[in-house]
Amino acid sequence: MSKKTNDIIVIGFALFAMFLGAGNLIFPPTLGHLSGKDWFFSLLGFLVTGVGMPVLGIISMGKCDGHLSNFTKNINQLFGTFFIIFVMLIIGPLFAIPRTAATTYEIAIRPNFGISSVLSSFIFFAITLFFVLTPNDVIDRVGKFLTPALIAVLGLLVIKGFVTPIGKPSDPSVDKIFLRGFKEGYQTMDALGSMILATIVISSISSKGYTDKKSLLRMTIWTGLIACIGLGLVYGGLVYVGATGSAVLPDNLSRTEIVVQSSELLWGRGGRIVLGLAIGLACLTTSIGLTATAGDYFSKRFKDDISYRATVIIICVVSFFLSNFGVDNIISIAGPILEVIYPVAIVLIVLNLFAEFIPNKYFFHGAVIGTLSISVLQGWVAAQDLINNLLIKLEAFPAMDQVGMSFNTTINVLKTLPFEGIGFPWLLPALGFSLLLGFGYIIMQKTEKAPSMKGDSQKKDE
Numbered sequence: 001m002s003k004k005t006n007d008i009i010v011i012g013f014a015l016f017a018m019f020l021g022a023g024n025l026i027f028p029p030t031l032g033h034l035s036g037k038d039w040f041f042s043l044l045g046f047l048v049t050g051v052g053m054p055v056l057g058i059i060s061m062g063k064c065d066g067h068l069s070n071f072t073k074n075i076n077q078l079f080g081t082f083f084i085i086f087v088m089l090i091i092g093p094l095f096a097i098p099r100t101a102a103t104t105y106e107i108a109i110r111p112n113f114g115i116s117s118v119l120s121s122f123i124f125f126a127i128t129l130f131f132v133l134t135p136n137d138v139i140d141r142v143g144k145f146l147t148p149a150l151i152a153v154l155g156l157l158v159i160k161g162f163v164t165p166i167g168k169p170s171d172p173s174v175d176k177i178f179l180r181g182f183k184e185g186y187q188t189m190d191a192l193g194s195m196i197l198a199t200i201v202i203s204s205i206s207s208k209g210y211t212d213k214k215s216l217l218r219m220t221i222w223t224g225l226i227a228c229i230g231l232g233l234v235y236g237g238l239v240y241v242g243a244t245g246s247a248v249l250p251d252n253l254s255r256t257e258i259v260v261q262s263s264e265l266l267w268g269r270g271g272r273i274v275l276g277l278a279i280g281l282a283c284l285t286t287s288i289g290l291t292a293t294a295g296d297y298f299s300k301r302f303k304d305d306i307s308y309r310a311t312v313i314i315i316c317v318v319s320f321f322l323s324n325f326g327v328d329n330i331i332s333i334a335g336p337i338l339e340v341i342y343p344v345a346i347v348l349i350v351l352n353l354f355a356e357f358i359p360n361k362y363f364f365h366g367a368v369i370g371t372l373s374i375s376v377l378q379g380w381v382a383a384q385d386l387i388n389n390l391l392i393k394l395e396a397f398p399a400m401d402q403v404g405m406s407f408n409t410t411i412n413v414l415k416t417l418p419f420e421g422i423g424f425p426w427l428l429p430a431l432g433f434s435l436l437l438g439f440g441y442i443i444m445q446k447t448e449k450a451p452s453m454k455g456d457s458q459k460k461d462e
Contacts, residue, residue: 007208008219011201012226017147018197019054019231023096023103023283024188025154026255026327028235031181032242033251033258037169038177039243043236045181045423050188051231053346055224057194058201060352062220065213066202071195071352074364085301086341087192092294093318095334096189100283100290101125101323102330106256108280112273121323125316127284132292132312146282151234153278158237160266161244170247182423186338187331191345196293241266254328291315332386340372340379343426347371363438370433374417374426377410 028046035042064070072080090096105120174180198220205219245262253261259279264272295312322330347367351358358364384407417425 004219007205007210008222009226011204011208011219012223013230014204015058015197015201015223015227016230018200019051019190019193019227020147020150020234023099023286024050024190025238025279026103026107026259027184027187028238029242029245029258029262030255031184032169032239032244033246033249033253034172034174034180035177035239036172036243036246038172039169039239041177042181042184043239045178045183046185046235046239047181047232049182049185049342049346049423050190051185051228051235053185053349054188054190054194055228056353057191057345057349058198058224058227059217059220060349061195061198062202062217063355064352066199068195068199071348074351074355074358074361075368079368083344084195087195087345088294088297090334090337090341091189091193091196092290093315094322095330095337096193097287097290097294097315097319098322098325099327099330100287101319102325102327103256104280104283105323106254106327107260108276111260111276117324117326121320124284124287124323125320128287128291129312129316131288132295133309146278146285150278150282153275154234154238157263157266157271157275158234158241161237161241161262164266165244166241166262166265167244167246167248169243173246173251176421179421179423183335183339186342187334189334189338191342191349194349195345255331256327287319291319336379336383336386339382340375343371343375343378343430344368347426347430358438360438360441362441363434366433366435366437367430369437370429370431371426373433374414374429377414378425381407381410381414 027050028043031042031046032039061071068084069080072083075083101121101124102117104124105117109115109120110117201223202216202220205216205223210216210219241262242258245258245265248265249258249261260272260276263275267275291312294315295308299306299308299311325333348364351364351367414420414425417428419425419427
């Protein structure tokens with residue numbers, strides 16, 4: 001095997017392991033459970049946003065030389081700063097880190113040990129804080145062991161699910177199967193995380209001697225494809241396992257309960273315990289990595305006005321409190337925000353892939369404006385249940401009627417847009433605004449040059 005092939009395989013599997021984040025494993029079985037015999041269509045939607053876009057994000061960052069500032073440079077510096085901070089908060093202390101602790105409790109701790117979520121989360125973040133404040137390579141060694149172990153456990157679960165399935169997939173319990181998978185892929189947050197992971201991957205590729213832009217990009221593409229294939233196989237298998245249990249398990253189970261009960265039906269109580277511990281330990285390594293990354297970013301962003309130590313302590317404290325809301329509640333709160341930010345990330349990923357063919361930055365400006373104009377509406381609709389529940393608790397019943405009318409109006413507007421049924425209602429507005437501002441700038445430039453050229457001609461005649 002040549003050095004290049006070996007490097008591609010090693011880095012590709014490392015990227016696969018980084019994307020595989022244990023917290024994401026709760027989504028495919030749930031999709032399968034909801035979609036039943038139509039599981040393949042929900043898988044396709046999930047693969048677009050949960051696998052395809054993250055891998056394209058890595059490649060897109062490769063074309064930006066691995067620098068976060070280059071990713072948003074065609075908008076403006078202020079937008080870029082806020083966008084990256086917002087992304088870091090989402091994959092950090094607001095959602096992704098708390099979800100790792102909540103997932104650990106619901107899959108590994110609650111089914112096997114009789115302790116509260118508060119105590120479980122406290123221990124979880126105490127361990128996280130210890131490792132992010134202690135410079136050593138223990139967690140790297142543990143991570144190198146855990147990833148193969150987790151893949152082996154998942155592989156056995158999927159193989160058993162194919163050989164002796166839990167049951168026969170039932171009819172779907174939700175409408176718009178592809179769209180459901182597409183939106184569930186948002187919750188992996190991997191397209192957002194790809195911007196951060198890309199800096200690590202590209203640095204690793206460069207350290208192996210692939211320093212010129214062409215070879216760097218080629219290596220990034222190949223490693224991305226390996227990660228894409230690996231994730232597709234794992235997620236596909238888990239969606240199928242969830243589908244086979246759709247006629248056996250109740251419809252009102254939470255995401256984590258579907259994982260726990262599916263593993264127990266396939267491998268018994270011992271299998272449930274092994275899977276729970278593997279996912280729990282993998283969640284811990286994910287939490288440590290994300291906490292260290294977010295702490296490093298924010299301490300540098302604020303030019304050490306707040307130290308790395310203080311930053312990671314704040315992150316752990318915030319994450320501890322939020323983790324006790326539970327996995328499904330964290331997902332529900334994250335949903336509307338991801339509805340707003342994820343389409344913008346997708347648009348920036350695609351635009352940066354073809355940046356050399358785009359005449360000016362106003363094509364970028366227009367695309368982001370057009371996308372946000374619709375994704376904000378999608379976020380508003382996605383927040384419907386949260387807002388209604390809040391108004392019920394506040395006993396603000398008159399306000400519910402007005403808010404309900406607003407939701408209905410927004411939903412009707414979104415339904416008129418092309419591609420709404422497959423999750424892309426923002427596509428045509430993004431394209432329209434992009435062309436309008438981009439070509440508008442070109443026409444304006446030509447108009448400004450024309451009088452100047454005419455004046456120069458008259459001076460020559462004189």
